[in-house]
Amino acid sequence: MTIAPSAPKKFSKKKLEHAELLPQRDLRGIVETVLRLAKSTVASETEVHVDEVADALTRFANNGIHQNVFEHSLTVSVRTVTGGRTARATTNRLDEDSLRGTIEASLSLAHSEPRDARLLPMPGRQRYRTVDRFVKATAALRPEERARAVRLACDLASKKGQAAAGIFSSGQSQTTVGNSRGLFATYRETHSQFSITMQEDPAASWAKADSADVREIHPQKLAERASKKAHLALKTLELAPGRYTVILEPAAVLDLVGFLFYDFAATAVEDKRSCLNNRMGKQLFAKNISISDDVYHPLQKGAPFDGEGMPRQRVLLVDGGVPKNLVYSRASAKIARQRPTGHGFALPNEYGEAPMNLVIGGGDSSVEKMVASTDRGLLVTRLWYIREVDPYEKVMTGMTRDGLFLIENGTLTRAVRNFRFNQSLIEMLNHVERMSPAVRATGEESFEMVVPAMKIGNFHFSEVTKF
Amino acid sequence: MMLMWDLCTNALDTAKLRGASYGDVRAIHLRQRDLTTKNGQVGTLALSESVGVGIRVLASGAWGFASTDRLTRDGVAACAAQAVSIAKASALANRRNVVLAPERAYVDSWQSPFRKDPFEIPLGTQLALLLAADGEMRKVKGVTLTETNMQFRKIDSWFASSIGSRIHQRKVISGCGIGATSFQGEEIQKRSYPNSFGGQHALEGYELVESLELLKHARVIAEEAAALHAAAQCPEKFGTLILAGNQLGLQIHESIGHPIELDRVLGQEANFAGTSFLTLDQLNKLKYASSIVNVVADARLDHGPGLGTFAYDDEGVPAQCTDIIKDGKFRGYLSNRETAHFIGLERSSGTMRAESWNRLPIIRMTNVSLLPGTWDYDDLISDTGDGILMDTNRSWSIDDRRYQFQFSTEIAWEIKGGKKVRMLKNPSYSGITTEFWNSCDAICKFDHWTLWGTPNCGKGQPMQTMGTGHGAAPARFRNIRIGTAFSKQ
Numbered sequence: 036m037t038i039a040p041s042a043p044k045k046f047s048k049k050k051l052e053h054a055e056l057l058p059q060r061d062l063r064g065i066v067e068t069v070l071r072l073a074k075s076t077v078a079s080e081t082e083v084h085v086d087e088v089a090d091a092l093t094r095f096a097n098n099g100i101h102q103n104v105f106e107h108s109l110t111v112s113v114r115t116v117t118g119g120r121t122a123r124a125t126t127n128r129l130d131e132d133s134l135r136g137t138i139e140a141s142l143s144l145a146h147s148e149p150r151d152a153r154l155l156p157m158p159g160r161q162r163y164r165t166v167d168r169f170v171k172a173t174a175a176l177r178p179e180e181r182a183r184a185v186r187l188a189c190d191l192a193s194k195k196g197q198a199a200a201g202i203f204s205s206g207q208s209q210t211t212v213g214n215s216r217g218l219f220a221t222y223r224e225t226h227s228q229f230s231i232t233m234q235e236d237p238a239a240s241w242a243k244a245d246s247a248d249v250r251e252i253h254p255q256k257l258a259e260r261a262s263k264k265a266h267l268a269l270k271t272l273e274l275a276p277g278r279y280t281v282i283l284e285p286a287a288v289l290d291l292v293g294f295l296f297y298d299f300a301a302t303a304v305e306d307k308r309s310c311l312n313n314r315m316g317k318q319l320f321a322k323n324i325s326i327s328d329d330v331y332h333p334l335q336k337g338a339p340f341d342g343e344g345m346p347r348q349r350v351l352l353v354d355g356g357v358p359k360n361l362v363y364s365r366a367s368a369k370i371a372r373q374r375p376t377g378h379g380f381a382l383p384n385e386y387g388e389a390p391m392n393l394v395i396g397g398g399d400s401s402v403e404k405m406v407a408s409t410d411r412g413l414l415v416t417r418l419w420y421i422r423e424v425d426p427y428e429k430v431m432t433g434m435t436r437d438g439l440f441l442i443e444n445g446t447l448t449r450a451v452r453n454f455r456f457n458q459s460l461i462e463m464l465n466h467v468e469r470m471s472p473a474v475r476a477t478g479e480e481s482f483e484m485v486v487p488a489m490k491i492g493n494f495h496f497s498e499v500t501k502f
Numbered sequence: 503m504m505l506m507w508d509l510c511t512n513a514l515d516t517a518k519l520r521g522a523s524y525g526d527v528r529a530i531h532l533r534q535r536d537l538t539t540k541n542g543q544v545g546t547l548a549l550s551e552s553v554g555v556g557i558r559v560l561a562s563g564a565w566g567f568a569s570t571d572r573l574t575r576d577g578v579a580a581c582a583a584q585a586v587s588i589a590k591a592s593a594l595a596n597r598r599n600v601v602l603a604p605e606r607a608y609v610d611s612w613q614s615p616f617r618k619d620p621f622e623i624p625l626g627t628q629l630a631l632l633l634a635a636d637g638e639m640r641k642v643k644g645v646t647l648t649e650t651n652m653q654f655r656k657i658d659s660w661f662a663s664s665i666g667s668r669i670h671q672r673k674v675i676s677g678c679g680i681g682a683t684s685f686q687g688e689e690i691q692k693r694s695y696p697n698s699f700g701g702q703h704a705l706e707g708y709e710l711v712e713s714l715e716l717l718k719h720a721r722v723i724a725e726e727a728a729a730l731h732a733a734a735q736c737p738e739k740f741g742t743l744i745l746a747g748n749q750l751g752l753q754i755h756e757s758i759g760h761p762i763e764l765d766r767v768l769g770q771e772a773n774f775a776g777t778s779f780l781t782l783d784q785l786n787k788l789k790y791a792s793s794i795v796n797v798v799a800d801a802r803l804d805h806g807p808g809l810g811t812f813a814y815d816d817e818g819v820p821a822q823c824t825d826i827i828k829d830g831k832f833r834g835y836l837s838n839r840e841t842a843h844f845i846g847l848e849r850s851s852g853t854m855r856a857e858s859w860n861r862l863p864i865i866r867m868t869n870v871s872l873l874p875g876t877w878d879y880d881d882l883i884s885d886t887g888d889g890i891l892m893d894t895n896r897s898w899s900i901d902d903r904r905y906q907f908q909f910s911t912e913i914a915w916e917i918k919g920g921k922k923v924r925m926l927k928n929p930s931y932s933g934i935t936t937e938f939w940n941s942c943d944a945i946c947k948f949d950h951w952t953l954w955g956t957p958n959c960g961k962g963q964p965m966q967t968m969g970t971g972h973g974a975a976p977a978r979f980r981n982i983r984i985g986t987a988f989s990k991q
Contacts, residue, residue, distance in 0.1 A: 091588075092964055096770040099597025103588045104567040104964070106860040107581075108554065125550035127571045140549045147625035148544045149633075178591035186595035200772035202963045232773040239772070306540070307646040307685035385538050385545030385649070419776070422897040424910055424930070424987045426690045432908050432987060434901045436776075453901060455908060455932070457987050479774060497986050498932060500906035501779070 055174075056087050056209050057109070059221055065129065066213035069113055072131065073138050073215065078115035080157045081138070082214040082343070084381060086110050090206030093181040097198050098189040100182060114382060115141040116157070119150040121383055155365055159216040163339050163346050164331060166222070169207070173225035173249040176205040184229070188258035192233055195262050201231035205249055212344040222338040228477065229254045232437060233261040237502055238271070238450065240264035241417050241437035243286065245477035247336055264416065264438045268450035272441065273499060276454060280412035280468075281494040282405045282442070285476035285486050287415045292395070293481025294423060294431055295460050299328075299352050300378075301367035302387025310429045310461065311358055320356040320464035323398070327351050328362060328378070328390035334475040334485045335392045342381030350376050352390060356464075364388040397487030398470030405469050405490040407445040412490075414440040414447060418456075421480050429460040433480075434500065454496035466492040506531075509578045510662035513557045516582035518664065522559035522589065524602065525582070526663035528816060529555045529573075530859035535621060537628055538651045539636045544629065545649075554859035557585045563599030564592035569860040603842040603850050605819055607666035612813035614673045615803070616707030620654035623708045628652055631716060632680075638720035639682040644728030647683035651700060652676075652711065653957075659816075667818040675809065675969065676710040677703030677957060682724040684731065691730035691927065693723035693912050697748040698895050703955030703969060705807040726913060729925060736914055736929040738985030742889030743931055744882065744978045749911055750872065751954035751972035752895050757935040758790075758797055759870040759970065761904040762826055763853075763961075764835040766865075768844060775961050776902025779935070780832065785845060788832040791939035794875055797827040799836055801852060801868035806953040808971020810868035812855075817863055819852035826870065830940070838865050857966035864962050869953060871973030875945025879976055882944055884920035890984060891915040891922065891976075892929045897987075900935075908932040910987050930987035938979060946975035 066083045073081035087109040094102035112125040115138060122144030126137045181203040192199035209223035229252045230243035242257040242264075283291070295310070303309035311319075329349040330337050339347050343365060350360050363371065364379025367387050378388040406414060416438030424430040435453045442448070470487040477483045510527040517525040531553040538545035554571035555578055566589025570581040620628075632650040639648040655675040662668050679701015681694040696702045696714055704710050745753060761778040765771055780788070791797075801810055801821035812821055817839055825833040835845055836853040854863040883891070892911040900907040914929035915922040953973045960967055 090964065093592070094773075094963055095595065096772055097597055097768070100564065100592040100595045101770055102567070102862055102864075103565060103592040104569075104862050105584055105588060106569045106964075108552075108569075108571050108860055110552070112550075122547040122549075124548065125552075127552050127554065144547050144549055144625060148547055148629055151543065153543075178588045179594060182591045182594040189595055189597075198769060198772075200769060202773065204964075230773055234769070234772060241773070306683075308683060308690060312685060383545065383547055385540040419902050420899040422899045424897050425928070427685075427688055430987070432897060432899045434899065434906070436902050455899070455901075455906060457908075457989065497989055498906060498908070498983075500901045500903075501934065502901075502903060502905070 062211040080116040082114040084112040085211040088208045092204040095185045096200040120145040157214045157216050168224040168247040170225045170248040174207045184254040198234040204228045218344045220340040220344045233265040235265045238268035271450045271452045273452045276496045278493045282414045282490050286478040287418045288486045289476045289484040290418045290478035290480035300389045301361040301363045322356045324356045325396040326353040329394050330392040341377045341379045345377040347377035362390045394485040397473035400469040409442045412442045432457045453500045455498040457497045458495045506660040513578050513582040516579040517559045520586035522561045524560040529660040531658045533656045535654045539632045556859045557582050559585045561586045561589035562593035564596040567862045602839040609668045611670040614705045616674045618708035620708040635716040635720040639724035642724035644684050645682045645724045646685045650680045652678040669814050678711045682727040684727040686731045693727040695719040695723045703957040705811045730927045733925040733927040736926040743982040744891040746893035747974045750974040754972045756900045759867040762835050763865050764837045764841045779903045790827045790832040791830045792942045793830040796873040799824045799870045808869035808953045809955040809969030810971040815852045815854045816856045817854040819850045822852045824851045861966045866968045867970040869971030874948040874951045877944050877946045886917050889917040931984050932986045941979045944978040951975040
């Protein structure tokens with residue numbers, strides 16, 4: 036294989052040590068270079084995505100760091116249109132020959148397919164709301180700082196006779212979309228996460244936080260919370276499977292309901308693979324359930340534009356338990372005679388669009404108040420390995436994990452062996468009795484959301500495991 | 503290729519100068535072609551390439567890893583220096599110094615065998631096949647969504663280590679599948695061929711696609727998808743279960759493949775993927791399965807062209823075959839150079855794999871396969887007086903120590919008096935891993951054995967997706983809990 040011995044100076048001015056991203060003028064330069072090169076081809080339209088990531092992650096287990104990684108990558112993805120056909124080619128090589136080759140590869144793919152009568156012209160220049168989620172303190176975080184925070188958490192575990200495992204990650208990314216009709220959109224953000232599992236054999240518990248601003252992450256507090264719950268979980272009681280009142284902490288809520296939201300894609304409804312087929316506008320959930328997709332919410336993250344560069348709109352998905360609106364790409368909007376909402380994936384694709392910035396309206400309760408209000412129920416810290424059993428009734432299966440506690444007469448009394456659940460999300464969202472205010476939550480099965488803790492009646496546990 | 507070796511050498515030299523006691527470098531060039539159709543239209547049509555280096559070093563007794571796509575001498579040197587800095591930061595919270603099992607240096611070049619390079623087959627030919635299969639499925643009344651896909655990957659990797667290894671490997675991977683969905687009343691049913699979630703994938707060329715005869719099977723699965731609505735509900739009971747090979751492959755993956763990963767056993771995955779019930783005291787003692795069950799982890803080409811087949815793993819250890827379950831007894835784990843000594847091994851079992859140049863190698867399944875038994879398939883069915891045959895996975899879930907699982911499949915067939923008598927919908931089964939494998943009383947012979955590819959195994963933080971292989975032939979299990987997923991109790 037042939038790789039240029041050095042990238043063009045234009046795009047390689049800086050060194051890697053501080054994990055800096057390219058200046059945004061350089062991203063624009065790459066977009067302009069591709070658009071210029073494409074002019075000398077048969078492409079009638081060209082779209083360019085440039086995505087750059089610089090991410091670091093420190094991983095620990097058994098009270099010590101065992102993995103510690105950094106990655107930098109920059110990809111250029113080109114979509115061309117020729118004769119009513121479109122295709123995409125992607126590279127991470129930035130020299131002009133490679134960029135030219137990527138344009139040609141895209142055209143070659145497009146020439147191989149039948150003409151697509153539904154293909155829309157690319158959108159022109161758009162206006163975007165400014166969102167600022169780039170925090171210098173996060174971008175500048177060094178491996179030594181992550182290591183020191185990890186060491187403190189591990190020291191706490193050692194002191195308590197526990198074993199800590201988890202991650203502390205930080206990073207920055209930027210994305211740019213431009214096309215030959217003059218559209219140009221760019222966005223950068225930082226991200227950080229701390230996640231910890233405290234093990235006190237045979238028990239374990241878990242806590243996690245996520246923020247654009249690493250100063251809002253408090254590793255020691257998370258470690259203390261997980262440590263206390265792990266100790267509480269030392270001796271477990273085996274309960275019979277059945278229907279229980281549960282209090283789901285926010286991470287458990289988001290990991291579960293995250294599986295519902297691809298159904299809010301207009302393309303999923305058009306394809307008849309959505310649970311919302313024949314159910315839009317009906318009282319599907321309880322009246323206390325309202326959900327929106329809102330990238331501009333102060334606790335949300337993500338670019339204010341979609342894969343075609345269309346500005347994201349705030350969309351009210353569920354109002355008072357009634358599914359009111361779907362999200363639309365330009366293509367699905369045209370089919371449904373609606374306006375695009377700025378939720379499309381990069382073209383070409385078969386999935387269309389999805390809401391990715393969910394905000395579930397909360398209440399005025401709290402986990403503590405919910406526990407106090409419960410005669411008999413279960414507090415769920417975290418759910419695991421959630422998969423769809425029935426796509427229309429939206430039955431999900433999965434396990435509880437890292438802290439399941441029995442509530443009796445308003446008090447946590449003891450830990451309980453983990454259960455398997457088989458639960459319809461539609462049924463579940465009809466039995467929400469109380470909610471806390473919504474917070475930015477993060478789990479492991481779904482993307483981050485702004486969700487409340489929920490007290491839910493009649494939750495279906497079908498089997499029990501060995502621990 | 504010379505340039506790649508130069509970059510690797512440059513990285514190792516820099517790492518050594520900065521204080522690394524060990525280093526290895528993976529330079530990788532990945533090319534991928536993705537094609538999909540939906541309802542007779544082209545969906546995804548994309549070609550991508552990615553090239554970069556990942557550098558792993560030991561310094562101050564701890565690990566550091568950095569990766570970059572800036573493939574200049576300066577870019578790679580900066581990346582190597584950063585890997586050493588990260589390793590020194592790791593040492594600030596290091597519990598014990600890393601000790602690696604000894605391994606020889608190898609200088610070698612290997613290419614996976616294939617007859618037809620999928621990147622040389624015209625796109626038009628590939629799309630025409632998918633669109634024809636798509637069209638065949640759409641002819642069936644009641645089918646509301648049709649989907650097809652092909653994926654091809656060509657991966658060149660250059661591995662160099664500070665002990666002197668220089669290994670080039672080229673792998674060609676192909677995969678394809680089709681699916682028909684039917685929405686009627688208040689029910690969505692789906693059938694897939696030859697497997698769900700992307701079909702079959704293997705370390706083969708385009709000959710894999712041709713051998714699967716997508717067009718021939720398109721009409722059959724479409725008719726089954728539509729017919730499932732009228733089928734009887736799978737009953738809830740304890741009974742005899744026969745699993746088709748494609749479902750058994752995933753059962754092996756989840757309830758044998760993951761629990762034997764030694765990093766998981768040692769707690770290194772406790773925060774995310776979980777731990778394992780196979781604690782170190784179980785080795786050579788636990789009766790994992792019935793005496794007819796033999797399972798190996800085999801990365802050698804002799805085992806077949808699986809997604810877990812290679813010549814060397816990503817820390818330069820040659821492919822091996824390890825007994826996992828022998829005559830029902832638990833015999834082995836998947837290990838690497840760092841963990842081998844925990845189970846008294848002098849050498850890694852060669853299972854370190856990285857998703858790409860920007861990921862750290864971690865312990866992964868290779869081809870974890872159930873060896874063939876002695877039964878002819880027709881004899882197995884006729885020997886089963888009353889049972890349920892389940893085919894093609896629909897959902898899968900298992901707890902974080904790999905004890906309790908639940909699977910559902912797309913379709914099932916009721917067996918009465920040794921004959922398949924009727925179709926059942928919404929099938930599912932569940933159980934405890936060791937109880938399940940100890941209930942196995944029949945495994946079909948090699949004629950019915952397929953090395954299934956699972957292309958989407960997720961593990962690690964940051965997440966890595968890896969392909970694994972699972973050889974399986976249909977097998978029978980007694981007294982299994984059936985139908986729990988749809989229970990309303």
